[in-house]
Amino acid sequence: MADPSSYRPKPGQIPDSPGVYRFRDEHRRVIYVGKAKSLRSRLANYFQDLANLHPRTRSMVTTAASVDWTVVATEVEALQLEYSWIKEFDPRFNVKYRDDKSYPSLAVTMNEEFPRVQVMRGPKRKGVRYFGPYAHAWAIRETVDLMLRAFPVRTCSAGVFKRSAQIGRPCLLGYIGKCSAPCVGRVSPEEHRELAEEFCDFMAGRTGTYLRRLERQMQEAAEEMEYEKAARLRDDIEALTRAMEKNAVVLADATDADLMAVAEDELEAAVQIFHVRGGRVRGQRGWVTDKVEEIGTPGLVEHALQQLYGLEQGDAVPKEVLVPALPEPVEPIAQWLAERRGAGVSLRVPQRGDKRALMETVQRNAQQSLILHKTKRASDLTTRSRALEEIAEALDLDTAPLRIECFDISHLQGDDVVASMVVLEDGLARKSEYRRFQIKSFAGQDDVRAMHEVISRRFRRYLQEKQKTGEWPEGENGLDGDADGAPTGSSGPAAELHGRDEDGRPKKFAYPPQLLVVDGGKPQVAAAKRALDELGVDDVAVCGLAKRLEEVWLPHEDDPVVLPRTSEGLYLLQRARDEAHRFAISYQRNKRGKALKASPLDAVPGLGETRKQALIKHFGSLKRLRAATVDEIREVPGVGRKTAESVVAALSRTAPAAPAVNTATGEIVEDEGT
Numbered sequence: 001m002a003d004p005s006s007y008r009p010k011p012g013q014i015p016d017s018p019g020v021y022r023f024r025d026e027h028r029r030v031i032y033v034g035k036a037k038s039l040r041s042r043l044a045n046y047f048q049d050l051a052n053l054h055p056r057t058r059s060m061v062t063t064a065a066s067v068d069w070t071v072v073a074t075e076v077e078a079l080q081l082e083y084s085w086i087k088e089f090d091p092r093f094n095v096k097y098r099d100d101k102s103y104p105s106l107a108v109t110m111n112e113e114f115p116r117v118q119v120m121r122g123p124k125r126k127g128v129r130y131f132g133p134y135a136h137a138w139a140i141r142e143t144v145d146l147m148l149r150a151f152p153v154r155t156c157s158a159g160v161f162k163r164s165a166q167i168g169r170p171c172l173l174g175y176i177g178k179c180s181a182p183c184v185g186r187v188s189p190e191e192h193r194e195l196a197e198e199f200c201d202f203m204a205g206r207t208g209t210y211l212r213r214l215e216r217q218m219q220e221a222a223e224e225m226e227y228e229k230a231a232r233l234r235d236d237i238e239a240l241t242r243a244m245e246k247n248a249v250v251l252a253d254a255t256d257a258d259l260m261a262v263a264e265d266e267l268e269a270a271v272q273i274f275h276v277r278g279g280r281v282r283g284q285r286g287w288v289t290d291k292v293e294e295i296g297t298p299g300l301v302e303h304a305l306q307q308l309y310g311l312e313q314g315d316a317v318p319k320e321v322l323v324p325a326l327p328e329p330v331e332p333i334a335q336w337l338a339e340r341r342g343a344g345v346s347l348r349v350p351q352r353g354d355k356r357a358l359m360e361t362v363q364r365n366a367q368q369s370l371i372l373h374k375t376k377r378a379s380d381l382t383t384r385s386r387a388l389e390e391i392a393e394a395l396d397l398d399t400a401p402l403r404i405e406c407f408d409i410s411h412l413q414g415d416d417v418v419a420s421m422v423v424l425e426d427g428l429a430r431k432s433e434y435r436r437f438q439i440k441s442f443a444g445q446d447d448v449r450a451m452h453e454v455i456s457r458r459f460r461r462y463l464q465e466k467q468k469t470g471e472w473p474e475g476e477n478g479l480d481g482d483a484d485g486a487p488t489g490s491s492g493p494a495a496e497l498h499g500r501d502e503d504g505r506p507k508k509f510a511y512p513p514q515l516l517v518v519d520g521g522k523p524q525v526a527a528a529k530r531a532l533d534e535l536g537v538d539d540v541a542v543c544g545l546a547k548r549l550e551e552v553w554l555p556h557e558d559d560p561v562v563l564p565r566t567s568e569g570l571y572l573l574q575r576a577r578d579e580a581h582r583f584a585i586s587y588q589r590n591k592r593g594k595a596l597k598a599s600p601l602d603a604v605p606g607l608g609e610t611r612k613q614a615l616i617k618h619f620g621s622l623k624r625l626r627a628a629t630v631d632e633i634r635e636v637p638g639v640g641r642k643t644a645e646s647v648v649a650a651l652s653r654t655a656p657a658a659p660a661v662n663t664a665t666g667e668i669v670e671d672e673g674t
Contacts, residue, residue: 005047007064018037019039020034020072025064114189114192130316174186265578269289269370271287272363274361287307314342318341319344407451408580418591512537513540515542520545525555529542626651
C-alpha cells in the first residue's frame with residue numbers, strides 16, 4: 001500500500017488548466033482516468049488526509065504509485081480524451097458499463113460493395129449502419145421480412161452470394177421478389193446501394209415521405225391502368241405499415257429522442273435506454289456496472305452518455321436526450337453531444353407530460369434489470385458454492401458455512417432502537433426465519449451495546465431449546481418468535497409474543513449458524529464474540545462486514561481480511577449485510593409509523609376504524625371534531641348518541657394543543673385548513 005505523499009506533485013507543478021489525469025500503479029498500469037476543469041484543484045483533492053477521502057477513493061490513491069496529466073484547451077476536449085483513454089487503458093477504478101444481456105441489432109453493411117441486411121451482436125463495426133438494439137432477434141427478422149417486399153436488399157451470406165454468382169442463378173428470395181438479386185446482375189451495384197440507403201432512411205424514422213411517394217406512384221399506376229404495378233405498390237405500402245405498427249407510438253409529436261434511466265444501490269448500478277424515433281420505441285438496451293469509484297447519479301449519467309455516443313456520429317445522436325439527472329457541469333457534455341451530431345442536442349430532465357410518463361417506464365425497466373442481475377448472480381448454484389468456499393477459505397473455517405445469520409441495528413437518533421436477523425441457507429435467503437428485535441433495556445446510539453444484547457438473546461434461546469430437547473427437534477427448522485425475536489409475517493400482540501408455524505407448533509431458536517455476521521467493524525464483532533463467550537457458545541464463527549471499505553473483521557485480529565472486489569464470497573456477505581439493513585430499517589419505520597397514527601379516538605370504546613375515518617372525513621380535523629357538539633357528531637352516518645357522547649368525553653380529556661391525526665391517511669393535521 002503506497003503513501004500518496006510519496007508521489008504527490010510539487011507545489012506549483014500542476015497547471016491550473018483543463019485536462020485529463022492518469023493514476024498509475026507500481027507497474028505503470030493505468031488504474032484511474034479522470035478529467036477536470038482545473039487540474040490543480042482536482043488533483044489537490046486526492047492528496048489530503050486519507051481519513052477525509054471516500055473509501056473507494058482512498059483505495060485508489062493508496063494503490064497508485066504515480067500520477068501524470070495532459071493539458072487540453074477546453075472541457076469538451078478533456079471529455080473526449082477521457083473517453084479515449086478509458087477505452088484504451090480499461091482502468092480498474094473507473095466505472096465500466098457492461099451489457100446486462102446480449103442485445104441484437106439490425107445492421108446494414110454499407111462498407112460492402114453490395115450492402116447486406118443482417119442481425120448483429122457485439123461491438124459496432126466501422127462503416128455499418130445499426131438500428132436498435134432490439135429485445136429479441138426474431139423481432140428483427142419479422143421486421144426485415146416485411147420490409148424486403150418494398151426494399152429487396154441482399155440478406156444472404158458471402159458464401160451464398162458467391163455461389164449464386166458462379167452458377168448464374170439467384171436464391172429463393174430472388175425468385176419470390178424479396179431480393180433484387182445483385183448476385184446475377186439484375187441490378188447494378190449503384191442501384192442496389194440506393195435500395196440499401198432507402199432501407200436505412202426508412203428505419204431511421206423518415207417514413208412519411210417514402211410512404212407518400214409510394215401512394216402517389218400507386219395512384220399514377222392506377223390512372224395509367226397499370227393495375228399489376230399498382231397492386232404491387234399497394235402490397236408494399238401494407239407491408240411497411242405493418243412493420244411500423246409493430247412499434248407502438250409513445251410520443252405523439254413524432255419525437256426523436258433517447259431516454260435514459262438509472263437504478264442503483266451502494267454497490268452496483270443498472271442503466272436502461274429507450275431509443276425513440278418518430279415517436280415510436282425503435283430499440284432498447286441496458287448496462288450494469290460495479291460502482292468501483294465514488295460516483296453519484298450525475299456521474300453515472302455522464303459515463304453512460306460517453307459509452308452510448310462515443311462512437312456515434314450524425315443522426316445516430318438524436319435531437320433530444322432525456323436523463324434522470326444532469327451531469328455536473330452540463331455544458332461540456334452538451335457541447336460534446338452537439339459536436340457528435342453536427343447540430344444542437346437538447347439534454348434535459350423531463351418534468352411533466354408524456355415524456356415524464358415514458359421516463360417512469362424506463363426507470364421501472366432499470367430497476368427490474370438491477371433486480372434481475374442480482375437475482376441471477378445469487379441463484380446460480382455453482383456461484384453460490386464458490387462463494388461459500390471462498391468465505392470458508394478466507395475466514396479459515398473447517399467447512400463451508402451452509403447457514404449464515406446476519407444481524408443489524410437500526411434507530412432514529414437513538415429512539416426506537418431495533419435489530420434484525422436474516423438467514424441465508426446454502427447462499428439463499430430463508431425469509432421465514434428472519435427475526436426482528438426490540439431493544440428496550442436502554443435507549444441511545446450505542447450500537448455495540450445493542451449488538452451484544454441481541455446476540456445474547458438469540459443464543460440464550462438457542463441454549464434453552466437445546467437443554468429442553470437434548471437434541472435438535474426433528475422436522476422443526478423455524479425459530480422461536482417470542483419476545484426475544486418476533487417472526488416475520490406475524491401480526492397482532494399474540495403473534496408478536498408467540499410465533500407459530502403453519503401447523504400451530506411453536507417455532508424455535510433451535511438451529512445455530514455456522515457463521516454469524518454483524519453489520520459493523522471491530523467493536524461490533526468484539527461485542528458479538530463477547531456475548532457468545534459469556535454463554536459458552538464456541539462452535540459459531542463470527543465476523544463483521546464494515547461498510548466503508550467492505551473489510552471483513554474477525555475477533556481478536558488487529559487487521560481485517562480484504563476479499564477481492566470480484567469475489568463471490570464478498571458479494572454473498574454484502575448481500576446478507578444489505579438484506580439485514582433493509583429488514584431492520586423497514587421494521588424501525590413501521591414502528592415509527594404506528595406511533596404517528598396514535599389518536600385520541602383510539603380510546604373511544606366501540607369506535608372502529610371505519611367510523612373513525614368517517615368522523616375525520618366529515619369534520620376535516622380533530623380540532624373541528626373537538627369543537628363539535630353531540631348532535632353535530634350524530635350527523636355522521638353510523639354514529640349514535642351513545643357513541644357521540646363517548647367521542648366528546650374522550651376528546652375533552654385530551655390537550656387541545658396535541659396534534660390531530662387523520663386516521664384515514666396517518667398524517668398529522670396540525671391546524672384548521674391543513
